[in-house]
Every structure is written in structure tokens, then in C-alpha cells.
Amino acid sequence: MEKNLNPNTITGRINAKALELLEENPNGVRWSDMLKKLKEYNPKLHPKTINGCVWKLVENFPDKVYKPEKGLFKLK
Numbered sequence: 001m002e003k004n005l006n007p008n009t010i011t012g013r014i015n016a017k018a019l020e021l022l023e024e025n026p027n028g029v030r031w032s033d034m035l036k037k038l039k040e041y042n043p044k045l046h047p048k049t050i051n052g053c054v055w056k057l058v059e060n061f062p063d064k065v066y067k068p069e070k071g072l073f074k075l076k
Contacts, residue, residue: 010045014053017041019064019075028074 005019006012021029021037029037031054038050057065057073066076 010049011053013042014038014045014050015057015060018054018057018073019061022065022073022075026075028068028072031071031073034073 005016007016017038018034021034034054035047035050038054039045039047054073058067064075065073068074
């Protein structure tokens with residue numbers, strides 16, 4: 001089941017930015033780069049919140065995101 005991208009929630013904003021980063025990088029984004037870019041996007045975000053959102057990207061957006069190999073996220 002796909003989650004909504006609610007811009008009023010912290011996780012909604014993180015997820016929206018993560019999907020935006022994937023759109024900008026058609027070859028995919030590595031786990032560590034995704035965490036770094038999301039932290040740069042908003043330094044006030046708690047690292048564990050960012051980590052949790054990235055961890056669940058494939059689970060929350062199965063129709064959009066997949067991992068062709070460990071540590072690499074891509075859009076379908």
C-alpha cells in the first residue's frame with residue numbers, strides 16, 4: 001500500500017524530497033548519498049527520522065521505488 005506524500009508532516013516532506021532526488025538521478029541514489037542529501041535539504045531533521053524514511057522507501061512506495069542491488073535506490 002502506497003503512502004501519501006503529506007507536505008504537512010515531517011515524514012511526508014522527507015519522502016517527497018527522496019522521490020525528487022530519485023527523479024533527478026535516473027541511475028539511482030546510494031543509501032549513504034540519500035541520507036547525506038536529505039540531511040543537507042534540512043539540517044534540523046533528526047538523523048533517525050531520515051534513516052527510517054529511507055529504510056521504508058521501497059515498502060511505502062512499491063509502485064515507484066525499487067532496489068536493484070543492496071544500497072541502491074531507483075525509480076521504476
